[in-house]
Amino acid sequence: MAVVGIIPAAGSGERLGASGPKAFTDCAGRPLLDWSLDVLGQVCSRVVVAVPQGFENGGPDRVLGGESRSASVRNALAAAPEATVAVVHDAARPLVTRELVERCIAALPGWEGAIAAAPVTDTIKQTDAGGRVVRTLERSTLWSIQTPQVFDAGALRKALDVGDEVLAGATDDASLVEAAGGSVRVVEAPPENVKVTRRADLLLAESLLRAH
């Protein structure tokens, strides 16, 4: 079994609004990407990182990212033909732990995907286009989906073998595996596994990392 890490880190970080790409922005004293690289490196035989143009020579196993997040995952996975298990993790989640990655890997047998998720704590309502509430969803069945997302590498390769416009519409890789007929299960993750999207998230992540 060859467990390979895949880190999409090629986004521009528009919503964060830093001076450079988000994955290379300082987070608690080091580039945001490095927190995830360290953790995946402890569990995976190697870690392939999809990076923005100009960052290809910043370390081993760097590949140029794509137009969308899932296109970046596809590019990175193409550079790891030996992978039988793929651990996909966003550079934007620096609080990932070895324990969480190992629990996702341990949950994979018998499934095509095992993905980190947190139970939803807000009440979720659906509205029509005018903002009128049409239903309140049953919260006990709802999960907020995170990364790491661990896949049978063959199933992920097949799921990513679709048009660029389909990849651009996907907000995670598991949805592509589901669409290809794969079975995916959730693995409960700690709420600390936050995603850095905006400035307030960066401040929260830094304070959690420093408290560790």
Ligand code: CTP
């Ligand atoms: N990502 C990527 N390739 C892209 C777009 C995103 O590898 N073409 C990566 C980002 O670097 C990030 C992860 O996918 O680690 C999740 O994306 P997101 O949080 O949306 O990051 P950005 O796209 O960089 O941010 P924004 O959408 O605010 O520009």
Ligand code: MG
């Ligand atoms: Mg984005």
